[in-house]
Amino acid sequence: MTEVLFVLLMTAMACGLLGPFLVLRRLSMTADALSHSVLLGIVLAFFLVRSLDSVLLTLGAALFGLLTVLAVELLSGKGLVKRDDALGLVFPMFFSLGVLLITRFFRNVHLDIEIVLMGDPLFAPFVRLFGLPRSLVEMFLLFLLNLSFVILFYEPLKISTFDPSYAFLLGIPVKRIFYALMILCSFCCVTAFNSVGAILVISFFAAPAAAASLLSRSLWQMILLTLLLGALNCLIGCLIAFRWNVSISGMCSFVGMLSVLLLSLFSRGGILRGMRRRKQQRERFKEELLLLHLYRHRGDREETGFESLFRHVNWSRRETERYIGRLMKMKWVFADPCDKIYQLTEEGRERLLLAMTA
Amino acid sequence: MTAGKKSGGEAGDRLRALGLGAASEETRAPSGAAIHVEDLTAAYDKKAVLWDIDLEIEENSITAIVGPNGAGKSTLLKCILGFLKPLSGSVRIFGKALREVRDRVAYVPQFSEVNWDFPISVRDVVLMGRYRSIGWFRRANASERAIAEDAMREMGLSALASRQISQLSGGQRQRVFIARALAQRAELLIMDEPLAGVDKSSERIIIDKIRELKSEGKTIVCVHHDLNTLRSYFDHAVLIRRYVIACGPVEEAASEENIRRAYEDLI
Amino acid sequence: MISILFSYDFWVVAAGTSLLALAGSIVGCFSVYQGQSLVGDAIGHSAYPGVVLAFICFQTRDPLILTIGAALSGGMAYFLIHSLRDGGGIDFDSALALVLTGMFGLGMVLKTYTQGNPAYADASQAGLKNYIFGSAAFLMKRDAALIFCSGALVLSLLFLFRRILLISIFDRGYAKAIGIPEALGTAVLLFMMIVLISVGLKSVGAVLISSFLLIPCICANQHSRSLGPILLLSALTGILSALFGTFLSTAYRGLSTGPMIILCMGSVTLLSMIFGRYGLLPRMLRKRGKEND
Numbered sequence: 024m025t026e027v028l029f030v031l032l033m034t035a036m037a038c039g040l041l042g043p044f045l046v047l048r049r050l051s052m053t054a055d056a057l058s059h060s061v062l063l064g065i066v067l068a069f070f071l072v073r074s075l076d077s078v079l080l081t082l083g084a085a086l087f088g089l090l091t092v093l094a095v096e097l098l099s100g101k102g103l104v105k106r107d108d109a110l111g112l113v114f115p116m117f118f119s120l121g122v123l124l125i126t127r128f129f130r131n132v133h134l135d136i137e138i139v140l141m142g143d144p145l146f147a148p149f150v151r152l153f154g155l156p157r158s159l160v161e162m163f164l165l166f167l168l169n170l171s172f173v174i175l176f177y178e179p180l181k182i183s184t185f186d187p188s189y190a191f192l193l194g195i196p197v198k199r200i201f202y203a204l205m206i207l208c209s210f211c212c213v214t215a216f217n218s219v220g221a222i223l224v225i226s227f228f229a230a231p232a233a234a235a236s237l238l239s240r241s242l243w244q245m246i247l248l249t250l251l252l253g254a255l256n257c258l259i260g261c262l263i264a265f266r267w268n269v270s271i272s273g274m275c276s277f278v279g280m281l282s283v284l285l286l287s288l289f290s291r292g293g294i295l296r297g298m299r300r301r302k303q304q305r306e307r308f309k310e311e312l313l314l315l316h317l318y319r320h321r322g323d324r325e326e327t328g329f330e331s332l333f334r335h336v337n338w339s340r341r342e343t344e345r346y347i348g349r350l351m352k353m354k355w356v357f358a359d360p361c362d363k364i365y366q367l368t369e370e371g372r373e374r375l376l377l378a379m380t381a
Numbered sequence: 382m383t384a385g386k387k388s389g390g391e392a393g394d395r396l397r398a399l400g401l402g403a404a405s406e407e408t409r410a411p412s413g414a415a416i417h418v419e420d421l422t423a424a425y426d427k428k429a430v431l432w433d434i435d436l437e438i439e440e441n442s443i444t445a446i447v448g449p450n451g452a453g454k455s456t457l458l459k460c461i462l463g464f465l466k467p468l469s470g471s472v473r474i475f476g477k478a479l480r481e482v483r484d485r486v487a488y489v490p491q492f493s494e495v496n497w498d499f500p501i502s503v504r505d506v507v508l509m510g511r512y513r514s515i516g517w518f519r520r521a522n523a524s525e526r527a528i529a530e531d532a533m534r535e536m537g538l539s540a541l542a543s544r545q546i547s548q549l550s551g552g553q554r555q556r557v558f559i560a561r562a563l564a565q566r567a568e569l570l571i572m573d574e575p576l577a578g579v580d581k582s583s584e585r586i587i588i589d590k591i592r593e594l595k596s597e598g599k600t601i602v603c604v605h606h607d608l609n610t611l612r613s614y615f616d617h618a619v620l621i622r623r624y625v626i627a628c629g630p631v632e633e634a635a636s637e638e639n640i641r642r643a644y645e646d647l648i
Numbered sequence: 649m650i651s652i653l654f655s656y657d658f659w660v661v662a663a664g665t666s667l668l669a670l671a672g673s674i675v676g677c678f679s680v681y682q683g684q685s686l687v688g689d690a691i692g693h694s695a696y697p698g699v700v701l702a703f704i705c706f707q708t709r710d711p712l713i714l715t716i717g718a719a720l721s722g723g724m725a726y727f728l729i730h731s732l733r734d735g736g737g738i739d740f741d742s743a744l745a746l747v748l749t750g751m752f753g754l755g756m757v758l759k760t761y762t763q764g765n766p767a768y769a770d771a772s773q774a775g776l777k778n779y780i781f782g783s784a785a786f787l788m789k790r791d792a793a794l795i796f797c798s799g800a801l802v803l804s805l806l807f808l809f810r811r812i813l814l815i816s817i818f819d820r821g822y823a824k825a826i827g828i829p830e831a832l833g834t835a836v837l838l839f840m841m842i843v844l845i846s847v848g849l850k851s852v853g854a855v856l857i858s859s860f861l862l863i864p865c866i867c868a869n870q871h872s873r874s875l876g877p878i879l880l881l882s883a884l885t886g887i888l889s890a891l892f893g894t895f896l897s898t899a900y901r902g903l904s905t906g907p908m909i910i911l912c913m914g915s916v917t918l919l920s921m922i923f924g925r926y927g928l929l930p931r932m933l934r935k936r937g938k939e940n941d
Contacts (some may be wrong), residue, residue, distance in 0.1 A: 048743045051745030052686055059855070085717065101928065103921050107685045108866050115859035116914035119907030127902040223899065226749035264757070268764045273756025280750020287736025294735035301426055305468065308429045312422040312469055315433045315624075316491075318396065326420075335420050336469040372392035379396065379432070379624075394913050479829070488825035499818040500875045509815055513826055517811050538732045545873045561822075573821075 026156050028261050031275065033162035034219050035227050035253035038211050042232030042253070043245045044204055047184050051229040053092065056110045057205065058212040058221035060091040060117035065216060066124045081213050089202065089210025091117060126359075158218035165214055169207055176200065181242050223272035226299070227253055231278025237290045239282075256282060299322040311378040312336070313346055314355060317367050318375055327364040413476075415440040415569050415600040416461060421470035423453070423460050430456045432624040434470070438602055443595050444617040445605040447635070449644050452622045454604045455491065458573055462488055473571065484513060487567035489558045489575055497547050503557050504542045510564030532564035537586055544625050552583025559587060570594065572603045576610075588614055611635055650848075658898050661784050661851075664792040665909060666890040668848045669860055671799040673886030674879055675806060675840045676861030677868070682817050682837060687726065688858030690744045692845050694725030694751035696854040699779045700758040704768070709775050711791050711850060718846035725751050726838060752854070755780075782853030784894065784905030791850060798847040802840045802869075809836045852906035859910050860886070867917040870924030889913040 045054050064087025068080040091113055098109040173180065183190035183197045190197050208228070215224045235248035260275030288294050316336060320326035326335050333343035347365060348357040355371030358364075367375070397516060403464050417440040423431040430453040441471050446454045459465040461472050463479045474482050487510070510532065511525045533539050536556040543547065546557060555575055576584055591601050591614075605611060611631065618634040620626040620643045627634040652658050679688060695718035702717025703709065725747050759776055762768040767859040778786060806813070815823040816833025824830055841861065848857045853935030868881035921927050 046739075046742045049739055049741040050788070051742045052689075055689075055745050063560055098921070102925070103870070104866055105683075105685075108680060110400070110860065111685045111689065111859065111862040112866055112914065112917060115856050115863070115910050116918075119856065119910040119914070122907040123903055123911065126904055127900070205752065222749050222752055225745055226753065229745040229749065230673065233738050233746055236742075237737055237772050269755070269758075270756040270760040273753035273760065276749040276753025277751075277757060280728075280746050280753070283736075283738065283746055285733065287732055287738060292737045294731065297735055304427065305424065308422065308424045311429070312433060315422075316420055316469075319433060319435075337467075337471040338469060369392065372396065376392045376395055420828070462825050483827050488822060490819060490821035490825070494821040495819050496681065496817060500873050500878055501814070501818055502874055505814075505875075506818075509811075509819075509822070510813050512815065518808055547873065570698070571825075 024265060026159070026256070027271065029155055029258045030158045030162065030218055031261060031271070032254055033166060034211075034215055034224070035158055035231070035257045037162050037166040037169055037214075038227035038251055039231055039250040039253040040166070040173050040246065041204065041208055041211065042249050043235065043242065044180060044184055044229040045208065045228050046232040046236055048201075048204075050204075051225065051233075052107075052110060053095070053205075054208050054212075054228050055225045056095070056114035057088045057091050057209055058225055059114045060121070061085075061088045061209060061212045061216065061221065063121035063124070064088060064090075065213065066121050066129070069129070081161075081210070084213040084216075085206060085209040088212060089206045092202070092205045092209075107220050141347055144375070158214070162218075168210070172203065172207060178368060180204075184242075219275075220272045223276050226276035226279045227256075230276070230283055231256060234283045234286050237286050237292060252282065261296040279282075309346055310350060311375065313343075313350060314367060314371055314375040317356060317365055318372065321366060322362075322364070324362060324364055327366070329358070329363045329365070332365065389600065412539040413440055414438060414473075415442075415474040415475060415603065417476070418457075419471050419473075421457075421460055421467050423456055423465055423467045424615065425456075429468075430459070430623060431467075431621075433580065434621070434625055436500060436619055436625055436628045438600065438619070439617060440475075440600050441595060441598050442617045443591055443601045443603075443615050444619060445603055445611055445615040445631070446619045446621065447605055447608070447611060447643070448621040448626075452643070454621065455573055457621065458571060458602075458604060462486070462571065462602075484565075485568045487562035487565040487570045489555075489562050489570065489572035491573040492551075492578065494553070499546075501546055502542070503533065503538055503544050503546060504529065506546055506557050507538075507560045507564050510561040513565070528566070529560075529564050535590065536560040550580065550583075551578040552580040552635070555579050556583055556586060569600045570602070574600070574606060575603050576603075579607060608635075608640065614631075652895065652898050653900075658894070660789055660792050661787045661896045661898070661905065662793045662891055663772050664787045664851055665784050665894050665905065666887045667792075667795050667799045668844065668851065669864070669886030669890035669909070670883050671802050672844050672848065672860035673864035673882040675802060675837070675844060677865040677875075677879055677882050678806075678813055678817060678837055679841055679861060680865045681712065682834075684837075684841070685862050686744055686858075687729070688730060688841060688845060688861050690748040691722040691725055691842060692849070692854050692857040693748045693755075695719070695722040695842075695846050696755035696779060697721050697751055697758055697850055698724075698846075699849060700776055701753055703776060704758065704762060707768070711788075711794050714779075715794065715846045715849070718849050719842050721751065722842045722845055723838075726842070755854075776851075780854050781904065782849070782856065782906035784851040785897070787851050795847055795851075798843050802843055805836060805840055805888050809833075813837060851908070856906050856910050859913065863891075863910065863913040863917055867913065867920050870917070870920035871928050872925070885913060885916055889916060 045051050061084050065080065066086035067087065068083030071083065072079045074080065087231055094113050095106065095109045098113070099106040100105055104112065179190065179195045179200055182193065183195055183200050187197050212221050212224050215221065231249045231253035232245070234252050235245045239245040239248050256275055256279045260278040263278070264271040264274040286293065313336070317327050325331050333340045336343060347356060350371070351358065354376050355368055356365050357368055359366050414437040414570060418434050418436045421431060421434040422429065434457065448454050456465065460467050461474070474481065474486060479486070505530045508521060511521065511529060512557070515521050515525050530539070533542055536559055538553070538556055538560055540555060546554060549557065559572070559575065573586055579587065594601055603615070605615065614634065615631050616627065617629045618631045620634055620639050622643045626641040626643045627636070653700050676688075679685065698717035698719070698721025700712045701721070702714050706713050729743045729747050732738040732746065738746070762776065790925065812828055813833050815826070816828060820830065844861065845857050848860060852860060864882040864885040865878070867885045868878040871881055872878050888910035890909050894905055894936065895911045896904040897903040897908040920928050924930070
C-alpha cells in the first residue's frame, strides 16, 4: 500500500512541475488530447518492439504524442479549422485507431484500453527495478528531467508563458520551448499509462495547478503550491480509496476537482467573497449616486423631496429611506424640514467630489 | 432655489468645474421625446460607468452620443435597450416602457459582438429584421421577403444578397446590419458606432440613408467617434463622460467649452 | 459478407448509430459555431458517473433510466465548468480539463464500488463498462427506439427554435434587442447536446461521443460556407460514416463500432481538408493561378 502511495506521489511531483505552465498557457485540454492519442503511439511502438517494458516503447509513444500536437498546430496554423476543433478532430481519430488496433490484434496481450485510460496503481508494485517498483523509478527519473528543464529554462519559460510576443522579440525560441513542454508532457502520459492511467495524469497536471493559481502571486510560488497540493490530493484520494476499496486514480482525480471547487468558492478571489464584494460595491454606488442626485437637483422640491425622491431614482420607498438613513448617519445628508427636501452637507459634498474624481 | 446659495464651498466649486452643475429643469416631464432617461446610474462589477444620467432625445432627430473612450457610451445604449439593469433611474421610449414598444425600436450592434464565423448569407441576416413579425415558428411569406429585399436594395446590397456575411468588407457588413434594422420598419434606430471601420463610399450611403430616414419622420441615435464630422452629420448631440456634460442641438451641445470638458483630463 | 446486409441485427445497430449521427451532426454544427466544441467532450466524460449512479440507485439497466442519469450529470458538469470560469477565476480550458477528469474519476470510483459490493454482483459489470468505450454491437431494439425518440425530439426542437438559435449564436446583442432572453438559445442548444450525448453513451462511449457532434461539421466546413449545404453535408458525412463503420465492424471481428465510425468520419474529414473546396489543394492551385496572372 505504501509503495502504491509513493508511486502516486512521485507521479504528482513529476506532473506538478509542468502543470502550472500548462494551466497558464491554457494547454490543459491539449494535454488531455495528447494523453488520449498516446494510446496509438503505444500500440504502434508495441508492434515494433513487441514488449511493454522497453525504453524504446516509451520513447516511441512519447514521440507520437508530439506528433499529435504537431498535427493540431499544422491544421489550425493553415487556417483550416480553429484550434479547439483541430484538437477535437485529431485525438478521437488517433484514439479510435489505437482502440481498433488493440481490439483486433492484441486481444491476448496485457494491454487493456481501460487500464491505459484509468490505470490501476495497485498493479504498479508488481513490476520491479532495482528492488523498487519500476514505475517509481521511472517517475523519479522523469521528475528529475522535468525539474532540470524548469530550473534551466526558468526565465525563458516564464517570459514566453506570460508574454509570448515579448519573448519572441527577445529572441527566445518560443516554438521550441512549447514543443519541449509538450514532449515532456507526452513522456509523463506514456510513463503513467500502466500505473496511474492517462486521465489521472491530466488531473495531476490541471487540478493542483489551477488550485495554486487561485492562491499564489508569483510563478515560483505557484509551482511550489502545485507540488504541495498535488501531494495532498494524492494522500486524501489514496486514503479514501483504500478505505472504501474503490478506484485510486478515480478518487484522486475527483478529490482534485473538489479541491479546486472548494478553493474557488472560498478563496480570496472566489465566488462567495466576490458576491459579497459586489454587493458592497453596489451599496456604495447607490450611496454615492444619492449624493450626486441630491447635489445636482439641490433645492428641487420634486426631485429631492421627502415624498418624491424615491420615484425619481426608481427604487422602492423603503429602500430609498434605508439609504438616506445611512447617509444621514454619516452626516453627509440632512433633512430640511421647511422645504421637506433632503440636502447635502459640506462633508457630503466632499465625499461626492472624492467619488467623482476617483 | 434657496439651496443654491448653500452649494458654495471648495468642494462645490470643484464639482461645478467637473461639469456637474445643477441639472436643467426641462428634463422632467416625459413629453413627446423618443427617449427619455431619468436619473440613470449604471455599474459593472467593479466600477460605476454612468452617473445620474438625465437626458432627452427628441423625436425626428439625428442624435450623436459622443464622449471619450470609457465614457459609457455603449453602456448608455445597453441601458436604453434593457441589456443592463441600471442601479437607479428609468428609461422611457416614446413615453412607455421598452417591452411595450420593442417593435418600434431597431438596433445595429457593434461589430465586436457578432460571431463572424457563423455561415449565414446577407439575405438571411436582413430577414432577421422581420422575425418578430413573422413569428418564431412560421415560414416567412412572400410579403415579408419582399420587405427584406427592399431593405437590401435601399442599402445597395441587392447584388450581394446571396453572399456570406464573412466574405464582405467592413462597410458592406455595416450596411447589412442597417438593412436589417430598416427591414424592421422601426421608428427609432439605435446604432452603436455605425461609421467605425467603414470605407468612404459606405459612409456616404449610410449617412444619406440616415438623412432620408429623418425626412420620413424617424429618429436615429448613434454612438459616434469622429468629432470632425459631428456637426455635419448630426443635428443633436449628447456629450457624456460618465455623466452628462451637455445634451441638445448640436451647435449648443458640442460647443468648444463642452468638448473641452468632455475630453480634457481633469485633475 | 453481403449477407450482413440482410441481417436484422445489423440493421438495428445501423439504424441506431446513423440516427445518432444524423441528429448529432446537425446539432453539432450549431455547437461548433458557438465555440463549444470541447464542451461536448467534457460533458461526454462527465455523463459517465451519472450512468453508474443511476444504476446504483435503481438497480436496473433500463437504458432510459441510465440515460436520464447521464443527462443530469452532464448538465451538472456544464454548470460546474461555467461557475469555475465565471466566478471562480479559472480559465475555460483548465475548467474543462478539471471537470472532465474529476467527474470521470468519480465514475471510476462508483464503478469500482459496485464491483466490490456484493449487492450489485448479479447485474453484469460488462453493462456498465460498455458506457465508457461504447459497444454498438450490443444495441438492443429498445436502445434503438430510445435513440429514435431522442433524435426526433432534438430535431423537432431544433426546427422550432431554429430562428432563435440562429440569432443568438450569430448576433447576441441583436437577439437581446428584439427581446430574446440571453440564456434561451444557449439553454436549448445545451439541452440538445446533453440529450444526444447521454443517448449515445451506450453505443459510442463516453470518450468518443462528442466527436459525433464535432467531426461532421468540420468536414462540411471544408466544402461550403453557407448554412444549408453545411448542415446537409454534415448530416451526410455523419450517416454514411455511421453506416459504413457499422458495416465494417460487423464484418470483421474485433473492430468496435464507435471507434470505427469515428475513424470513417475522420478519414473523410482529412480528405476534405486536402481536396475540399476550401481545402489545401484548391488553395494552392488558386495561389499558383494568381502568380501566373
